[in-house]
Amino acid sequence: MNIFVCMKQTYDLQQVRIRKETRQPVLENVPLTLGNIDKNALEEAIRIKEKSGGKITVLSAGPESLEDTVKEALAMGADEAVLITALELDAIESALSAVLLAKAAAQAGPYDLIFLGEGSTDSYSGQVGPRLAELLDLPQITFAKSLSLEGRTLRAVRSLEDSLEEVEVDLPALVTMVSEINEPRIPTVTQILKAGRKPKKVLRPEELGVPLRDFAPQVQTLSNLAPVQNRRGILFKEGAKEIPALVKALEEEGLLRR
Amino acid sequence: MPSILVFSEQDRCALELLRKGKELGEKMKLAVAAAALGASQVEEHRRRGCALVYTGSPDPFPPFDASIYAQALSQIAAASGAAIILLGSTRSGKELAGRLAQKLGAGCLTDCQSLEYGNDGLVATRNAFGGATVAAQKLTTAVQIFALMPYLCEPTAPGEPGGETVPVALNLKPSPVRKLKSTPKDSGAVDLEGAEVLVCVGKGLGKQEDLKIAEELASALGGVVACTKPLATDLKWLPESRIIGLSGKKGKPKLALCAGISGQVQFAVGIRDARTLVAVNLDPNAYIFQMADYGVVGDLYQILPQLTAALK
Numbered sequence: 001m002n003i004f005v006c007m008k009q010t011y012d013l014q015q016v017r018i019r020k021e022t023r024q025p026v027l028e029n030v031p032l033t034l035g036n037i038d039k040n041a042l043e044e045a046i047r048i049k050e051k052s053g054g055k056i057t058v059l060s061a062g063p064e065s066l067e068d069t070v071k072e073a074l075a076m077g078a079d080e081a082v083l084i085t086a087l088e089l090d091a092i093e094s095a096l097s098a099v100l101l102a103k104a105a106a107q108a109g110p111y112d113l114i115f116l117g118e119g120s121t122d123s124y125s126g127q128v129g130p131r132l133a134e135l136l137d138l139p140q141i142t143f144a145k146s147l148s149l150e151g152r153t154l155r156a157v158r159s160l161e162d163s164l165e166e167v168e169v170d171l172p173a174l175v176t177m178v179s180e181i182n183e184p185r186i187p188t189v190t191q192i193l194k195a196g197r198k199p200k201k202v203l204r205p206e207e208l209g210v211p212l213r214d215f216a217p218q219v220q221t222l223s224n225l226a227p228v229q230n231r232r233g234i235l236f237k238e239g240a241k242e243i244p245a246l247v248k249a250l251e252e253e254g255l256l257r258r
Numbered sequence: 259m260p261s262i263l264v265f266s267e268q269d270r271c272a273l274e275l276l277r278k279g280k281e282l283g284e285k286m287k288l289a290v291a292a293a294a295l296g297a298s299q300v301e302e303h304r305r306r307g308c309a310l311v312y313t314g315s316p317d318p319f320p321p322f323d324a325s326i327y328a329q330a331l332s333q334i335a336a337a338s339g340a341a342i343i344l345l346g347s348t349r350s351g352k353e354l355a356g357r358l359a360q361k362l363g364a365g366c367l368t369d370c371q372s373l374e375y376g377n378d379g380l381v382a383t384r385n386a387f388g389g390a391t392v393a394a395q396k397l398t399t400a401v402q403i404f405a406l407m408p409y410l411c412e413p414t415a416p417g418e419p420g421g422e423t424v425p426v427a428l429n430l431k432p433s434p435v436r437k438l439k440s441t442p443k444d445s446g447a448v449d450l451e452g453a454e455v456l457v458c459v460g461k462g463l464g465k466q467e468d469l470k471i472a473e474e475l476a477s478a479l480g481g482v483v484a485c486t487k488p489l490a491t492d493l494k495w496l497p498e499s500r501i502i503g504l505s506g507k508k509g510k511p512k513l514a515l516c517a518g519i520s521g522q523v524q525f526a527v528g529i530r531d532a533r534t535l536v537a538v539n540l541d542p543n544a545y546i547f548q549m550a551d552y553g554v555v556g557d558l559y560q561i562l563p564q565l566t567a568a569l570k
Contacts, residue, residue, distance in 0.1 A: 167436060222394040
């Protein structure tokens with residue numbers, strides 16, 4: 001069983017602060033990490049490997065800093081990493097990411113399963129999975145909240161807005177998952193130390209036949225600021241005693257039914 | 259001729275997109291067409307003055323499957339000369355968006371909270387950095403796909419003269435994904451996105467039985483109870499359909515009352531469009547107070563029942 005897990009490097013968003021005067025995010029000195037839901041995807045791959053054996057390869061496209069960030073995935077239990085790096089791949093677009101991952105997967109293949117999170121932690125666009133499935137002509141199962149494998153048949157429960165859908169597919173297949181699927185493990189110190197010695201292949205986009213100058217950006221960002229909060233900011237500090245004042249305020253706004 | 263094509267597998271969302279499509283079509287001088295993969299949608303669109311409704315065989319069309327619907331829509335998009343495709347940003351809509359975009363070589367933005375045509379062209383806004391910021395973005399490709407959040411606007415009202423139905427001969431490869439069964443997540447599912455009043459609870463709540471105090475307040479306010487993600491996925495006190503936030507529903511109530519919620523961005527993005535936001539929290543420094551119109555510092559176990567009593 002060859003499982004590829006696609007992961008994206010993002011800023012640790014818990015540590016991103018907003019500069020009040022400009023509403024801009026402050027990214028200096030914010031540590032890099034791998035996407036939260038990507039780790040659920042990796043965890044699921046590790047569980048399958050523990051049960052049925054196989055090999056787990058992490059695929060990722062991004063800036064050079066990936067070489068260091070990916071150690072987190074290798075420590076968790078991935079066997080090796082295939083990285084496509086270039087300075088220009090910082091804040092990579094979904095469309096380019098999918099093309100690079102598809103080329104890398106084809107080169108590193110064969111594969112039985114390709115796993116991703118349902119969306120990245122930062123952009124949460126959810127496009128890379130379906131785009132990659134289209135490029136590789138694979139069946140896609142998205143928003144999986146549980147998986148079970150029997151031989152070459154994968155069964156999944158998909159979590160849609162208001163229903164759970166049980167589906168089945170023969171391998172190879174691409175699966176995106178929701179964070180409810182599992183709790184990603186925290187690597188031990190020994191695993192972290194060993195991670196540095198696991199095989200890592202670093203490719204340039206050109207080596208995959210995707211010269212970046214040929215790829216025109218598809219998305220243009222005009223602004224990216226924290227939303228303006230036009231809130232009254234009235235704080236009743238005395239707790240329950242001030243309920244009448246709150247009721248009066250809501251009444252004046254016409255928010256109470258009476 | 260380039261045109262705007264709208265499609266959603268959800269009927270209500272499809273009609274919201276039709277309204278948005280018509281509004282943009284007028285400004286951009288583009289014809290608006292709808293793709294209707296199912297007999298009921300054809301009539302619904304025609305009754306709402308959609309000039310061209312594209313439909314494809316087989317009839318009845320199979321239920322939603324991303325690979326089949328992506329094939330169908332790419333063929334309809336080609337037949338209609340679509341330059342702009344509006345989809346619903348539901349889970350199915352999102353998985354369709356990516357696959358369709360790749361088929362058409364189109365740029366794509368999902369989870370769009372707004373889409374407007376102005377001096378900068380066609381610009382969408384969507385959350386970035388996990389919701390800490392909102393980015394205004396546009397696409398540069400010849401074909402552009404925007405998946406819009408449900409409830410972005412009202413559905414088009416019926417009553418306009420019907421347009422033309424155009425059948426498209428579709429050539430569809432069957433999906434390798436076999437559907438075994440579908441079960442509703444929550445038989446008592448409520449419409450969080452359409453609710454006028456939401457009472458949201460978080461980890462400040464000590465145990466499941468205490469949800470009662472939130473439910474009583476919600477009923478006094480004429481609203482429904484929603485929750486942060488951990489309450490549904492980790493603790494399972496409420497069904498997942500009640501989650502407000504980045505990976506749940508986005509509410510737009512007139513009034514939101516958030517109790518025992520610190521206000522992490524993953525939750526905040528789902529509630530920040532509330533017209534009036536009231537927060538109840540023990541910690542006077544809780545972030546939720548920064549986004550609240552009215553904050554009450556105190557114990558929700560006291561405040562909620564007393565507020566309920568005061569409203570009766």
